Amino acid sequence: MNFRRVFCTAALIAALPFASAQAQNRIVRVIVPYAPGGNIDVIARTFSKELGELMEETWIVENVPGANGAIGTERVARSAPNGTTLLFSADVHSMLPLVVKKVPYDPIKDFTPVALVAKAPLLFVVNAQKVKANDLKELVTEIQAAPANFTFAISGAGSSPQLAAEMFKVRTKLDLMSVNYKGTGPAVTDVAAGHVTMMAVTPLAALNLARAGKLKALAVTSPTRFEGAPEIPTTAEAGMPGYEVLNSYGFWGPANLPADQLARLSEAMRKTAQSAKMKQRLLELGVMSTWESPKDFEKHIVTEFDRNRKIYEGAGIKPE
Structure with missing residues (x-):
């Protein structure tokens, strides 16, 4: 794939003040x-408030x-590519065509990446009452003894939790x-x-339940421990080195977003x-x-698209 040429020089940024008479009256729709209340929505609102x-x-x-x-x-x-309409989403934005047929846009060609602003590991959680295992190695042994007793929850097509499950x-x-x-x-x-x-799930959705004893968190899917849940x-510590999934969040604009708008926003x-x-x-x-x-x-x-495509192909997952 060809990268879109993005010109975002320090000189251009310095020449673009955030506030102007025009900017003060501008409405930006993110x-x-x-639906409201999910991880993507909460992070989008947190950033949008500060950016405004x-x-x-x-x-x-x-x-x-x-x-x-x-x-x-x-x-x-x-x-219109004028900086007043932006998308806030996660890795699922580019992964969706890997699992869904006839997506009505190209997630790479039809958008201008503006900035990646946050990342989060996933928590690998199990039901606290039904699962005896206390780490991933023990979990695999427990599943092997009775595989029919275990099921994996998937929270959305093309999502990082689905990727983690297939991995x-x-x-x-x-x-x-x-x-x-x-x-x-x-x-x-x-x-x-x-x-x-x-399931594998974002900390925002599961951490409180894990700390309350309703879920058991066996591992965090990052190379280092998560500062929010040390x-x-x-x-790797839980017995499965190399099993890592990070969910990335960012802003996109439509394709051909002007360089001055891109630099200013980023x-x-x-x-x-x-x-x-x-x-x-x-x-x-x-x-x-x-x-x-x-x-x-x-x-x-x-x-990430190329890596995830290989994972889904290895798992036999095709767009449906």
């Missing part, structure tokens, strides 16, 4: 292609759910049944209730993501604040 104040603009988050996120995402793809199956060579849900909330609720055995071991996001206030706020949500430039973000998207 489209979240999922920094840039002296009105930033409005609009939830446009449906079709695994495709309806709201297509709205951004078809919008687990491939790594362990276990043929586990997946139970598909339309959102994270119902999936986590069913795992906690024992209707489904396990008591939970990494997958620099504001850098300042916001790197502020002590935002880092602490996101940590409370189970997320790590970060920032990648448009060019680096685009490389990240393409690299």
